Amino acid sequence: VITSPEFKSTDENVVITFDFNNVDLLTLVKQISKFTGKRFIVNEVIAAKKGITIMSPSPISVQEAYDVFLSVLDDNGYAVVKTGQFLRVVDKRKISSGVTIYKGDYFPKNDEYITRLIKLDNIDATDLTTQLTDRRGGGSFVPSDVKIKALEDTNTILLTGTGSQISDIEQIIKILDVRDEAPRLSVIQVKNAEASKINEIIDNIIFQSTPTATRARTIRSRGSQVVKSGSERYSKVFADDRTNSIIVLANEA
Numbered sequence: 001v002i003t004s005p006e007f008k009s010t011d012e013n014v015v016i017t018f019d020f021n022n023v024d025l026l027t028l029v030k031q032i033s034k035f036t037g038k039r040f041i042v043n044e045v046i047a048a049k050k051g052i053t054i055m056s057p058s059p060i061s062v063q064e065a066y067d068v069f070l071s072v073l074d075d076n077g078y079a080v081v082k083t084g085q086f087l088r089v090v091d092k093r094k095i096s097s098g099v100t101i102y103k104g105d106y107f108p109k110n111d112e113y114i115t116r117l118i119k120l121d122n123i124d125a126t127d128l129t130t131q132l133t134d135r136r137g138g139g140s141f142v143p144s145d146v147k148i149k150a151l152e153d154t155n156t157i158l159l160t161g162t163g164s165q166i167s168d169i170e171q172i173i174k175i176l177d178v179r180d181e182a183p184r185l186s187v188i189q190v191k192n193a194e195a196s197k198i199n200e201i202i203d204n205i206i207f208q209s210t211p212t213a214t215r216a217r218t219i220r221s222r223g224s225q226v227v228k229s230g231s232e233r234y235s236k237v238f239a240d241d242r243t244n245s246i247i248v249l250a251n252e253a
Contacts, residue, residue: 018056018065025049025076029089032069035062040080041088049076070111074162077145079113092145099160108163116166118157122179125150125157131176132169141172188245196239 016035020028026047029040052072060068073079073089080087081098088098092113101115108114120128129150132141142148146161146169157173159166239245 014062016059016062016065018054018060018068020052020054022050023052025052025078025089028052028054028069028072032066036066039086041083041086043089046078046089046091067110070162074111074113079162081113095160107166109167111162111164113161114163114166115158115160116170117151118159118170118173120155120157120173120177122177125155126152128173128176129157132172141169188248190244194244 018031020031024047026042029042029047032038033040054068054072056068070080074092077092078089079092079095081090081095082088082100083098095113099113099115101117102108103117107116129148133148143161143165146159146165148160148169149158150156151158159169
């Protein structure tokens with residue numbers, strides 16, 4: 001199925017109504033094509049995917065509508081890749097080409113499917129990849145649908161996934177890629193409590209016992225927090241709700 005827009009908005013701030021009740025994916029794709037001016041190719045199996053419901057009682061911008069569209073695709077295991085002048089909706093597990101590569105500071109942090117190159121300055125890309133993907137204890141930082149690879153020649157990490165997933169992982173990488181004594185990454189699986197509650201207790205203990213300690217601040221967009229502490233024993237403490245784990249980035253002290 002090929003969609004060609006009848007209308008193309010020239011202003012991403014145009015407010016539109018974006019409300020759907022139990023529609024198939026093709027219906028949603030046609031509306032997005034109409035609003036954005038983008039052309040899509042969708043095979044019949046994906047087009048027939050039913051049960052799409054979006055509740056948006058208030059009008060939203062065209063860009064917001066497109067971000068929602070990408071999120072719906074991601075939730076259903078699909079993504080958009082470029083094929084010439086068209087965008088093809090495909091199964092993420094079968095993507096082999098057409099993914100936009102971002103090398104600089106900018107990359108979209110929504111659910112657009114992208115490839116990101118992250119050059120490391122202070123630590124080895126292969127070692128870091130091993131740390132990030134270590135699933136012992138259920139604590140991998142990299143979701144199963146994100147592809148990660150170390151490029152040894154340039155000491156670069158290659159990540160392929162949604163922009164929001166990559167943004168979360170990149171923040172972890174930036175914390176680890178420092179000149180000082182390299183912090184170790186430890187994952188502690190929480191079995192009988194909520195990791196976020198344990199994180200709050202750790203924060204309170206550090207704050208009360210260390211006069212120079214500072215309160216936690218959130219740097220990850222999806223469920224994990226980072227604690228900055230004045231204590232030399234801790235570097236960063238995360239509560240990862242996805243795996244119900246406490247993740248500690250700290251030096252040997």
